Amino acid sequence: MFAVLSPRFRSIENVQNMVDAAAVLAVVTCGITFVLLMGSIDLSAAGVMGASALTVSLLVANNRNDNDLGLLGIGVAVLLGCAFGCLSGLALVLLKVPSFMATLGVSAAGLGVATLMFAGVQPNVSDAMLKGWAIERFLGLSYLTWIAATCILVGWLLQRYTRLGRYAFAIGGAEEVLALSGVRVKPYKVAVFAVAGAFYGLAGVMVTSQLGAGLVQAGSGYDFSAITAAVVGGTLLTGGRGGVLHSAVGVLLVVVLTNGLVQIGVSPYWQGGVEGLIVVAAVAAAVIPQRRRNQVVK
Amino acid sequence: MKITTRPTVVLLSLSLAAALTGCSEQAAGGGGSADAGGCQPADVKLVGQVRNESNPYEASWLTGGDEFAKTVGLTQQRLTYGGDSTKQQEQISQLLAGDTKCLVMNVLPNGDSDTAPIVKGADTAGAFLVTQWNKPADLKPADYKTWISHITYNGVESGRQIGDALATAIGGQGGIIALQGVLDTAAAKDRFAGLQESLTKNPGVELLDQQTANFSRAEARTVTQTLLTKHGDKVKGIWTANDDMALGALEALQQAGRAGQVAVVGIDAVPDAVKAVQDGSMTATVSSDGTWQGGIGLAIGFCVATGKLAVKDLPAANRAFFAEQFLVTKENAADFAQPKTNPSDFECGNVFKRVAGALT
Numbered sequence: 001m002f003a004v005l006s007p008r009f010r011s012i013e014n015v016q017n018m019v020d021a022a023a024v025l026a027v028v029t030c031g032i033t034f035v036l037l038m039g040s041i042d043l044s045a046a047g048v049m050g051a052s053a054l055t056v057s058l059l060v061a062n063n064r065n066d067n068d069l070g071l072l073g074i075g076v077a078v079l080l081g082c083a084f085g086c087l088s089g090l091a092l093v094l095l096k097v098p099s100f101m102a103t104l105g106v107s108a109a110g111l112g113v114a115t116l117m118f119a120g121v122q123p124n125v126s127d128a129m130l131k132g133w134a135i136e137r138f139l140g141l142s143y144l145t146w147i148a149a150t151c152i153l154v155g156w157l158l159q160r161y162t163r164l165g166r167y168a169f170a171i172g173g174a175e176e177v178l179a180l181s182g183v184r185v186k187p188y189k190v191a192v193f194a195v196a197g198a199f200y201g202l203a204g205v206m207v208t209s210q211l212g213a214g215l216v217q218a219g220s221g222y223d224f225s226a227i228t229a230a231v232v233g234g235t236l237l238t239g240g241r242g243g244v245l246h247s248a249v250g251v252l253l254v255v256v257l258t259n260g261l262v263q264i265g266v267s268p269y270w271q272g273g274v275e276g277l278i279v280v281a282a283v284a285a286a287v288i289p290q291r292r293r294n295q296v297v298k
Numbered sequence: 299m300k301i302t303t304r305p306t307v308v309l310l311s312l313s314l315a316a317a318l319t320g321c322s323e324q325a326a327g328g329g330g331s332a333d334a335g336g337c338q339p340a341d342v343k344l345v346g347q348v349r350n351e352s353n354p355y356e357a358s359w360l361t362g363g364d365e366f367a368k369t370v371g372l373t374q375q376r377l378t379y380g381g382d383s384t385k386q387q388e389q390i391s392q393l394l395a396g397d398t399k400c401l402v403m404n405v406l407p408n409g410d411s412d413t414a415p416i417v418k419g420a421d422t423a424g425a426f427l428v429t430q431w432n433k434p435a436d437l438k439p440a441d442y443k444t445w446i447s448h449i450t451y452n453g454v455e456s457g458r459q460i461g462d463a464l465a466t467a468i469g470g471q472g473g474i475i476a477l478q479g480v481l482d483t484a485a486a487k488d489r490f491a492g493l494q495e496s497l498t499k500n501p502g503v504e505l506l507d508q509q510t511a512n513f514s515r516a517e518a519r520t521v522t523q524t525l526l527t528k529h530g531d532k533v534k535g536i537w538t539a540n541d542d543m544a545l546g547a548l549e550a551l552q553q554a555g556r557a558g559q560v561a562v563v564g565i566d567a568v569p570d571a572v573k574a575v576q577d578g579s580m581t582a583t584v585s586s587d588g589t590w591q592g593g594i595g596l597a598i599g600f601c602v603a604t605g606k607l608a609v610k611d612l613p614a615a616n617r618a619f620f621a622e623q624f625l626v627t628k629e630n631a632a633d634f635a636q637p638k639t640n641p642s643d644f645e646c647g648n649v650f651k652r653v654a655g656a657l658t
Binding site for chain 1: 354478481507508509510514515516519520521523524525526527528529530545546549552553555570
C-alpha cells in the first residue's frame with residue numbers, strides 16, 4: 001500500500017534505510033520472543049538497555065575517562081544485560097513475583113544504575129570501531145544490520161536446536177505437563193530471562209553506536225515496540241506459539257509502518273494515532289484464527 | 299536522619315505559614331518588608347533554586363548566582379529539587395517559614411502550575427521573588443507586591459533566528475526539513491511558528507517536510523534518516539527545535555555519508571552543540587545565557603531589597619518580559635563554550651538592560 005502511494009518508498013535506498021532502522025528493534029524482539037514463548041512478559045528492555053548503553057560508553061574510548069577497552073567493554077555491557085535478565089528470572093522463580101512486576105522493577109533498577117553512571121555529563125564515544133558499526137557498510141547494509149541478522153540466526157538456532165529453546169515452547173504450552181514429566185523447569189526459566197537480558201544488553205550497545213553517546217533513555221519505547229512486533233509477527237502472549245522468525249517478520253512490519261507513514265507524508269499530528277490503530281487492526285487480524293480456540297483474551 | 303526530622307519541619311513550616319497568613323490579614327498588608335525595601339546589604343539572604351546540578355544549563359545558572367553573590371559580598375544558597383514539584387514546594391515553604399524579611403529568591407518553577415503556590419507563599423511572607431521560564435498566562439507579577447519580575451524567552455524569535463541562519467547557510471535557496479519538539483508544548487509550537495515566519499521572509503527556502511522527534515536525540519536520528527531517503531539530495535538544511543535533536547540529526551547525516559553537506563541548526567546551546575558549532579559541523583544554536591539568568595534574578599531582588607529600586611516604580615515591561623537571547627555561530631561560539639558573567643550586567647541601573655519585549 002505504501003509502495004503505491006510513494007515512489008520513494010520503493011527505492012533501494014529506502015529499503016536499506018528500513019532494514020538499518022530495524023536492526024536494534026530486531027535484537028530486542030529476539031530477546032523478548034523467548035520470554036513470550038514461555039507465556040511470561042518482559043518489560044525490562046528499557047532499563048537494561050539504558051544501563052548497558054552507559055556501561056559501554058564509559059568503558060570504550062570516551063570523553064569522560066581514560067578507559068579504552070574496545071571489544072572487552074562491549075562484552076561487559078552484554079554480560080551486565082545478562083545479569084539483569086538473571087535477576088528478573090530469579091525474582092520470578094524464587095520470590096514468585098509475576099514476570100510483569102519483576103521485569104518492571106528490574107527496568108527501574110537498570111534506569112537507576114544508568115542515571116548513577118551518567119552523573120550529569122553525557123559520555124560521548126570516540127571509539128572508532130564502535131562508531132564505525134553504525135557508519136560503515138558491507139554489501140550496502142550497515143554493520144549493525146549484519147549484527148542483527150546474526151542475532152536472529154543465533155536466536156533461531158537456540159530456539160530450534162537447543163534444549164533451552166524447546167523447553168521454552170513447552171513451558172509456554174503446558175508447564176505442568178513438563179514438570180510432571182520430571183523436568184526441572186526453574187533453571188530454564190532463569191536461563192531464558194538471562195538470554196533475553198543479553199540481547200537487550202547488545203541492543204543498548206548498538207543504540208550507543210548509532211547515537212555516538214551513552215544515553216539513559218537509550219531504550220525508551222523499545223520494550224513496547226518489541227512486544228508489538230512479536231505479537232504482530234504471530235508470537236502469542238499466552239506462550240507456546242510463534243518464534244524468532246515470526247517476530248523478525250513482525251519487526252519488519254512495524255518498521256515499514258512507521259517509515260511508510262512518514263514517506264507518504266501523513267501529518268505528524270496524526271501519525272501517533274494512525275499508527276496505533278493500524279497496529280490494533282493488524283493484531284486483531286493475526287489472532288482471529290486463534291480466538292476460537294483460546295476463548296479467553298487476557 | 300532526614301526521615302525523622304522531616305515531619306517536624308513540615309509541621310513547623312505549616313504552622314508558621316498559618317501564623318503568617320493570620321498576621322498579614324490582621325495587619326491589612328502592612329506587615330513584612332513588602333515594597334519598603336529597607337534592608338542592609340549584609341542582611342540580604344540570596345537563594346537560587348533549579349531542578350538539578352547535573353544538567354549543564356542549570357548548573358551554569360547556579361554558577362551565575364554565586365558570581366553575583368560574590369560581587370556584593372554575600373553567598374548564594376543553592377537549592378535543587380530534582381525535577382520533583384512536591385519537593386520544590388517543600389523547599390520553598392521551609393524557606394518562607396524562616397526569616398523572610400530580606401529574603402531574595404531566584405526560582406525556576408518546575409512547570410506552569412507550580413508557579414502560583416510559590417508566588418502566593420512569597421507574597422504572603424513578604425519575600426522578594428523573581429521567577430523564570432514557567433508561569434500560567436493569567437498569573438501576573440503586576441498583581442503582586444514582592445513578585446518583582448518574571449523572565450522568559452521568546453520561542454518564536456529563537457525559531458526565526460535559527461531559521462534565518464539556516465537560510466543564509468544554504469545561500470537562500472533550497473529545501474530544508476524540520477524536526478519539531480513534543481507537539482503539545484508551548485516551546486515546540488512557538489519555535490515552529492518562528493520557522494514559518496522565517497520561511498515567509500526567505501521565499502527561496504522550501505520546507506520539504508516536517509516531523510516530530512519529541513525533543514529526543516534517538517528519535518531525531520531515525521526520523522532524519524527516513525526523511526533523507528525520502529527527499530534525497532534536495533535536503534540542504536535541517537531545522538530542529540532543540541540541540542538534542544540537532545545532535546541526533548548530525549549522527550544520521552554521518553551514517554548516510556552526508557556529513558558536512560547539510561546545514562543543521564538547533565536551540566539551547568548545550569555544551570555538545572556549542573562544540574559542534576565551533577568545529578563547523580553545526581551551523582547555529584541559540585543561547586539564553588544561563589549564567590546571566592542565575593545572576594540576574596538575584597540582582598533584581600537585591601536591588602529592590604536594598605531600596606535602590608522600588609517595585610512600584612518599575613514599568614510593566616520590566617515586571618514580565620522576554621529577555622534577549624543570542625544566536626551562537628562559529629564566530630562567537632568560543633565565548634559560549636566557557637560560560638561567564640559580566641559584573642556590570644548586575645548593577646542596579648543595568649538589570650533591565652536585556653529586556654527584549656514585554657510579556658503580555
